Amino acid sequence: MSTKSIIQASHVTKTFTEPVEFKVLNDISLDVERGEFVVLVGPSGSGKTTLMYTLSTLDTVYDGSITIDGVDIKSLTKNALADFRNSMIGFVFQFHYLLPDFTVLQNVMLPAQRKGGLTQDEMEDRAMKTLALLGVADQAMKRSSKLSGGQQQRVAIARALINDPKIIFGDEPTGNLDTKNTSMVLDILNDLKTEYHQTILMVTHDVEFAKRADRVISIRDGRIVDTEEHYSPIPAVRP
Amino acid sequence: MKQFFAQRPLLRIAWVHLFSKKRQTIVAMLGVMFGVTVFIFQAGLLTGLQTYFIEKTVNTTAHLHIFNDVRTSRPQVLDLNSDTSSTWNVVRNQKPRDEERRLRNGYQILRDIERDPRVEGVAPYLGLQGILRYGMSQQAATLAGVEILREDQLFHIKDNLVSGQLQRMETLPNGIILGFGLADKLGVRLDDNITVISSKGVALEMKVVGISKTGITLQDNTRAYVSIRNAQRLLQQSAAYITDINVRLRDVDIAQSVATEYSSLYRYKAEDWKAANANIFGIFRIQNLTVSFVIISILVVSGFGIFNILMTIIYEKMPDIAILKAMGYRDGDIRVIFLIESIAIGSTGGLLGLLLGFIASKIVGMIPLNIQGFVSVQYLIINFNPLFYLAAFCFALTATTVAGYFPARKAARFDPVEIIRSR
Ligand SMILES: Nc1ncnc2c1ncn2[C@@H]1O[C@H](COP(=O)(O)OP(=O)(O)OP(=O)(O)O)[C@@H](O)[C@H]1O
Ligand SMILES: [Mg+2]
Helix, strand or coil: CCCCEEEEEEEEEEEECCCCCEEEEEEEEEEEECCCEEEEECCCCCCHHHHHHHHCCCCCCCEEEEEECCEEHHHCCHHHHHHHHHHHEEEECCCCCCCCCCEHHHHHHHHHHHHCCCCHHHHHHHHHHHHHHCCCHHHCCCEHHHCCHHHHHHHHHHHHHCCCCCEEEEECCCCCCCHHHHHHHHHHHHHHHHHHCCEEEEECCCHHHHHHCCEEEEEECCEECCCCCCCCCCCCCCC | CHHHHHCCHHHHHHHHHHHHCHHHHHHHHHHHHHHHHHHHHHHHHHHHHHHHHHHHHHHHCCCEEEECCCCCCCCCHHHHHCCCCCCCCCCCCCCCCHHHHCCCCHHHHHHHHHCCCCEEEEEEEEEEEEEEEECCEEEEEEEEEECHHHHHHHHCHHHHEEEECCCHHHHCCCEEEEEHHHHHHHCCCCCCEEEEEECCCCEEEEEEEEEECCCCHHHHHHEEEEEHHHHHHHCCCCCCCCCEEEEEECCHHHHHHHHHHHHHHHCCEEEEHHHHCHHHHHHHHHHHHHHHHHHHHHHHHHHHHHHHHHHHHHHHCHHHHHHHHHCCCCHHHHHHHHHHHHHHHHHHHHHHHHHHHHHHHHHHHHCEEEEECCCEEEECCCCCCHHHHHHHHHHHHHHHHHHHHHHHHHHHHCCHHHHHHCC
């Protein structure tokens, strides 16, 4: 096992049986290195989201094996897996999933409170710093539902970062944003990569996004077709 | 409050959920509250009356009662001596023997029992029916021929006297103590002279030396105490003639076993107070069962209320649950959130119910009623036993926790992948 790789997936195959038997991931093997910014592209229905869920430990029903930071994911119990995600992984989805009745600060602190180990003040301090990093510190005391879409997505990124995770996973994090907000989020992720050497794995349709990545992985019909090559956004015909 | 929640995200989430569903939460709480109120009130009222009645009964009936269980219809002598399968015997007007009611060696048994260390007191008794006449008014009465001091030791007659003195039964040769209702119906007062006439046609002139009120209506309306000697005179019997022996035990709970022992020892029927009042206890049991049913149904219904609100919240908050799980909250954490919610509803509703039940009981206990029925009471007697309050609260909490458990488990089992995908 190379110490450089943080994610190692080998021969991951996933089959849906409902409504018809269907191999959504077909023998996927890949390595992601520490500090690498990887982008997953591919036509709609090709299995990008599904692959992201399996690589990020949310989905554990597949054949093959996935190792993150040297830990075989399938060997973990449910609770251990939750704790592992809590400290190792941050998520940014297309939708922000902020708790609407909580303030921005409370939302960002949620993963830290689950993790524990810090005093309330330390947690707040850290949350404020993260919010500042994303340019939304002034919104900290507002209810999250009162923020604009772009602000909400930045708060969601702050929440993903609060526990200093080893990897950030994203599924079209700019999918719901206009061009201005999209480029802002892209800049932020870029900064994270260049300044903080954050490992990032993103699913996207965004060409801009793909351009900034260290590596682009193309998926088609559940297979990796050609790594490194830039994705052309012409949708393929669904199988 | 802020500080408290700051360190407890699960509590804050639970609080926010309930607060976002104020109306439904309040309705669910009211359901629990209503159940607990009914529990407290009904149980207090019912057992209050029952305890009162049992107390009265224990004080007015003997723990043990020894008597000659006379079979009024004797087997026909002719039937005993001939085969009834082929013949048909008719003997009309075969009468019960009067003499059979007496306890032979009554006083000997009495002295014997008196030496039993388990026994607190023994009293002889000779009961008869009589007519009391005072001027033009007359009333049928059950005359109790007693040794008044022994009787007092057993039944605390002195405590029930509303006027007069017990000692005068001893000092006067012809004293009589009347039940309150009886005296009222006859129109006699203390120190008035009345005539007592027995079924044997004996008439005695007696002086009212006391009026007693037990609270048990039937007794107060029919009972009169005379000395055992006068009772014997009214029945034209000798000085050894008694029909019953009443026993008071030091421990009322052993009555049944002592009863069996005595009946085999003295060959007379010995009945304990519970057997003597078996029908009443049967009624109590049915009452308790009915009330338990009502209470359980109310709590089950309030349980459904909680189930309902939690299910609504869970489906509404699915995205929240999904993201919490994605960010590393365990299944157990999610379960705890919804259990907190149901316990919060249950305990708040329960506490309100305890309070309301207490207030309702207090208020009803203050309304003067003057019931004249089974027992006569001025106010409803309500049992404020703290055990009821504890039981009601535990019951409410159990019902709500069970009702909350299933939604909580469901929420904990949600698959975040499915939820996030469907967004
Ligand atoms: N739970 C499921 N049961 C059955 N089929 C599923 C399930 N989830 C996803 N699929 C199918 O698996 C395939 C891959 O889905 P996935 O969401 O991974 O695609 P994607 O590459 O992310 O597409 P998009 O770009 O549109 O988001 C699709 O054909 C989808 O219909
Ligand atoms: Mg997708």
